[in-house]
Amino acid sequence: MIAVPGTARRARIELAPGRTLLAAVAEALGAIAWPSATLLLLGGALSEAVVYTSQRQVAGPRWISYGPPHRFGPIWFATGSGTFGPGLETTGEDSPSLHVHGTLAAPDGTPFGGHLDPALSILAGPIAAYAWGAPDALFRLAPDPTGFTLLGPAKP
């Protein structure tokens, strides 16, 4: 367990249609000068969605990985959760990262849930989101013993 306390702040943001989830969140948070947030994503239409679920890894440094992509489009995004934060300071890879899990729904209501690829999932209409964060604490990308690069709490 890792934790960093901060001074709570909350904002409502609106994610712009035509953008990827990653670009839409980065732009909306950038407009209020937040480098990081945890997000509750409300519903809306996606023109495309790429979703991953887990599978056991039989070789390599990780015991688990993502399976092949599930591609949808257009599809309804029902709800989701996300974490957004800056990239790796140590390697100079300073591109921000967005980790998103959510529920998609087909037109007949059939749901599908998993990890959305934020760079390949595209908004067809606006999606509202609530963001929580702190000026004195954030989530930042860092290498992890699991073999993944993960967002974790840190001081700015």
Next chain:
Amino acid sequence: MILLARLQPGDDLVLGIEALAAAHAMPNALIRCGPGSTMHCTLQAGGEPFTVQGPGVELLVVLGELRLGIATLHGTVGDPTGRISAGRFVRGRNPVCITVELALEQN
């Protein structure tokens, strides 16, 4: 105050949040779990507990509260086929797989 946190592999979802809250003297809080995964997931929805098998179960939206240091969590999860289940997370039976990102907002 808000506590930004991450649970690590092997931590229990409910007990881990209670331990975080105790360590930071935050007995009452809104719990917002961001994305994360458990190795398997045991939920209860008014009947007997049931288990969603992994190897990784994706936490989709998980909300809850801490009251006097006791955490109650409800939400939706997706299994490796994308099938969704929902309910209350059973204490001690939801081991974290890779990570769970979360925020505890004091109230």
